[in-house]
Structure formats: C-alpha cells, structure tokens
Amino acid sequence: MDLEAIHSAPPEMLAQARAIIARYPQKRSATLPLLHLVQEHHGFISDADIAWVAAETETNPIEVLGVVTFYPMFRTCPVGKRHVRVCRTLSCALRGACHTMETLEKTFGIQHGETTPDGDITLEYVECLAACASGPVIQVNHALHEKVTPDRAKEFAETIRLSLQEGGYGKSPCLPNSPEWNG
Ligand code: FES
Known part of the structure; x- marks a missing residue:
C-alpha cells in the first residue's frame, strides 16, 4: 500500500x-x-x-x-507543547515531588492530568523515571530534569514558560541544557 x-x-x-x-x-x-x-x-x-x-x-x-x-511513553490524545511529567514514586515523593507539582499546578492554572487552554503545557504524574538519587525528577518532553525541589519549582515553571519561545513540540530541546536542572 x-x-x-x-x-x-x-x-x-x-x-x-x-x-x-x-x-x-x-x-x-x-x-x-x-x-x-x-x-x-x-x-x-x-x-x-x-x-x-x-x-x-x-x-x-x-x-x-x-x-x-x-507502553506508557505512547499517547493517544494530544498533549501540550511542553509535556511535563513529574515522578511521584517513593524517592521523589519523599523529596517533595507532590509539593513541586502543587506549585506547577498553581503557576500554570491547571491540575495534573490537564492541559492549559492555549495548548502549551500538560501536567502529569508518572512513575519512576530512573534517576531516583536526584529527585524530585521531572521529564519535560524528552529531557530529564533533576532536583526540582519544591523551593525551586516556581523558578522551574518560569524556565518552562520561557522555553516555549523556542519552538513547537518535539522540534527543539524543551529546556536549556543547564547544569542547574541536571544534577
Ligand atoms: S523515584 Fe523518581 S526517578 Fe525513581
């Protein structure tokens, strides 16, 4: 065919x-x-x-x-240009992943499992992202970001917003490759 x-x-x-x-x-x-x-x-x-x-x-x-x-990495419905997945498994949970998520929810005005009305950001909980020693761990599109503790969550959210100026889904790195967010 x-x-x-x-x-x-x-x-x-x-x-x-x-x-x-x-x-x-x-x-x-x-x-x-x-x-x-x-x-x-x-x-x-x-x-x-x-x-x-x-x-x-x-x-x-x-x-x-x-x-x-x-496979959980495949999606059958649209997600935002920035697909933000927060690990909630034990190591990350003990380091405050749920509080980090709460800050992201407040900042973007949505709950986890939702996408912003402009289609820019989807928030979601996921299970272990295999970087347990550096929690809380968040995956944004294809990139992993470590040590996103609750006190840094607002700054992280702002970085996600700024990254939206750089391109659409999957076409560019979702966030600057800064050591700040990579352990
Ligand atoms: S528990 Fe979060 S990366 Fe493993």
Whole structure:
C-alpha cells in the first residue's frame, strides 16, 4: 500500500518512515520506531496513525493498538507543547515531588492530568523515571530534569514558560541544557 495514499504525512516524515522500514528484514519489526516517529511529528498517536503503521508493517491495527497501549511513553490524545511529567514514586515523593507539582499546578492554572487552554503545557504524574538519587525528577518532553525541589519549582515553571519561545513540540530541546536542572 502506498504511504501517501493512506496518510497525509509531511514528506520529511514519509522519507524517515521509508528509511526506518528499510532497516528491518521483517516490516513488523519497524512497529516501535514508526510509532515513535508518528508521535514525534503529531504529538500523539491517533486511530489514523495506528491504521497507517499497521498498513506499513503489514500487521493489523489491533496489534499496533496493543503496542501503543502497552507502553506508557505512547499517547493517544494530544498533549501540550511542553509535556511535563513529574515522578511521584517513593524517592521523589519523599523529596517533595507532590509539593513541586502543587506549585506547577498553581503557576500554570491547571491540575495534573490537564492541559492549559492555549495548548502549551500538560501536567502529569508518572512513575519512576530512573534517576531516583536526584529527585524530585521531572521529564519535560524528552529531557530529564533533576532536583526540582519544591523551593525551586516556581523558578522551574518560569524556565518552562520561557522555553516555549523556542519552538513547537518535539522540534527543539524543551529546556536549556543547564547544569542547574541536571544534577
Ligand atoms: S523515584 Fe523518581 S526517578 Fe525513581
């Protein structure tokens, strides 16, 4: 099936998809990287995206849906340009992650699980982000930020706001690569 015929994706994305599929002797092995590619471009994975990946990998949409729903890094609904995920597992919780989240909620005017009306920021709790010694840990888009203690949360929120001037979802680093927020 022709890629363009079933999915109106930008040429850049189609070229990347073709390169990914060509790497594997069996097309179904490209399922995960194709899902990452789709999410990178669209911000989430829609039903149409699932159908497209299934067609390209010569599998069924239900199989692709099973992969999407199994892995927590895949999203099936839109998120803000800055997807802010606060770890609430034990080490981070003991260091005040919930208070950090409260400050972020107040600053952005939303509760966790919500997106700001302008579509800029989504707040969410997640489980362990595998940097337990440096909690509270927050992931913003693809980048991990450590030691975001409650007393630093307001400053961190401001950094997120400033980063919005630098580009859309997944197109640029979400925050400056400052050692201040990286341990
Ligand atoms: S407990 Fe938060 S990163 Fe592991």
